[in-house]
Amino acid sequence: MFGLFSCDIGIDLGTANTLVHVAGQGIVINEPTVIAVDRKSNRVTAIGGEAKKMLGRTSGESRAIRPMRDGVIADFELVETLLQTFIKRVLRYPLWVAKPRVVVGVPNGITEVETRAVIDAVKMTGAKEVHLVHEPMAAAIGMGIPVEEPVGNMIVDIGGGTSDIAVIALNKSDCNGSVRVGGDEMDEAIVRYLRTQYNLCVGESTAEQIKIQIGSASPLEEELTMEVKGLDFIAGMPRTIPIGSAEIRDAINEPVTAIIEAVKQALSITLPELSADIYDKGIILTGGGSQLRGLDERIRKETGLSVNVIDDPMTCVCKGAARILEDLDKYRPVLVASST
Numbered sequence: 060m061f062g063l064f065s066c067d068i069g070i071d072l073g074t075a076n077t078l079v080h081v082a083g084q085g086i087v088i089n090e091p092t093v094i095a096v097d098r099k100s101n102r103v104t105a106i107g108g109e110a111k112k113m114l115g116r117t118s119g120e121s122r123a124i125r126p127m128r129d130g131v132i133a134d135f136e137l138v139e140t141l142l143q144t145f146i147k148r149v150l151r152y153p154l155w156v157a158k159p160r161v162v163v164g165v166p167n168g169i170t171e172v173e174t175r176a177v178i179d180a181v182k183m184t185g186a187k188e189v190h191l192v193h194e195p196m197a198a199a200i201g202m203g204i205p206v207e208e209p210v211g212n213m214i215v216d217i218g219g220g221t222s223d224i225a226v227i228a229l230n231k232s233d234c235n236g237s238v239r240v241g242g243d244e245m246d247e248a249i250v251r252y253l254r255t256q257y258n259l260c261v262g263e264s265t266a267e268q269i270k271i272q273i274g275s276a277s278p279l280e281e282e283l284t285m286e287v288k289g290l291d292f293i294a295g296m297p298r299t300i301p302i303g304s305a306e307i308r309d310a311i312n313e314p315v316t317a318i319i320e321a322v323k324q325a326l327s328i329t330l331p332e333l334s335a336d337i338y339d340k341g342i343i344l345t346g347g348g349s350q351l352r353g354l355d356e357r358i359r360k361e362t363g364l365s366v367n368v369i370d371d372p373m374t375c376v377c378k379g380a381a382r383i384l385e386d387l388d389k390y391r392p393v394l395v396a397s398s399t
């Protein structure tokens with residue numbers, strides 16, 4: 060009888076964003092992976108979007124924390140709290156009745172200890188089954204790629220903390236590359252650039268806005284400008300300066316180049332038959348960072364291969380996790396860990 064109330068939950072536990080998909084409802088949570096806790100009591104005061112607004116803005120009683128950093132778990136307890144809060148929020152029935160089956164997409168570089176921690180955290184919510192899948196594999200399934208076929212597909216997933224490169228065929232990621240460089244490194248590079256060139260202090264959220272608004276990896280037909288507000292640390296006063304896309308392109312060139320080098324490195328060690336497939340089909344870019352202007356063009360230029368950015372690059376891991384639950388027997392070979 061309990062089967063009537065049970066539900067399947069797909070989760071993308073990302074460094075930057077966490078998404079939750081519930082069978083029959085679609086994606087019901089899409090929030091930054093940020094949590095705010097009270098300094099004295101360690102009580103959680105905000106989670107997701109509310110907590111992200113507090114990043115870099117709180118020096119008082121609450122502090123906002125990103126519990127995932129560089130594609131790994133930086134704070135186990137807070138990741139547990141985040142997962143449990145989100146899972147409880149989406150369940151329509153009490154946990155002991157709902158007993159959900161959960162698939163979580165995790166970064167490629169996650170260690171065994173972290174794998175265990177994620178499984179335990181989800182199990183503690185009352186989940187009946189927990190399965191983990193690497194993000195590029197989940198992304199490929201979410202895009203509708205037939206991952207079981209003997210044809211190679213190169214997926215480059217550029218997230219907040221990491222860029223994962225996987226060549227997927229026959230239910231396996233055959234030649235992997237994972238660099239701990241993603242959108243966050245670009246934001247940090249912008250913070251450093253403004254400090255050294257303009258004596259202007261800005262927080263990571265402002266740097267992220269600059270990247271999204273005028274960031275690029277290749278010269279733009281029409282270069283962009285924007286006004287940036289920050290604290291002039293020499294004068295000790297707030298200041299606004301105009302910033303152009305060409306200088307931001309220079310500022311983020313190092314992380315962008317590191318990602319492209321990782322793609323080239325992965326290509327150089329790909330098996331010949333799979334290389335031929337990639338030559339025919341091109342490289343598929345996904346993850347939020349793939350939306351950086353001109354990144355596809357730059358990778359195309361540097362590799363000589365065609366490059367496609369998928370339409371909805373920030374949701375395909377979560378959709379893939381959900382799709383795995385629709386046909387668990389078919390997708391069992393792609394799972395990296397399970398607890399039933």
Ligand SMILES: Nc1ncnc2c1ncn2[C@@H]1O[C@H](COP(=O)(O)OP(=O)(O)OP(=O)(O)O)[C@@H](O)[C@H]1O
Nearest residue numbers: 073074075076218219220221242346347348350351
């Ligand atoms: N339009 C855009 N241009 C450039 N970067 C963007 C854009 N939109 C989002 N991003 C960046 O994408 C990153 C988040 O992507 P995503 O949600 O796929 O990461 P994640 O899955 O949480 O991280 P990870 O894969 O490292 O675990 C952030 O760094 C964000 O700033």
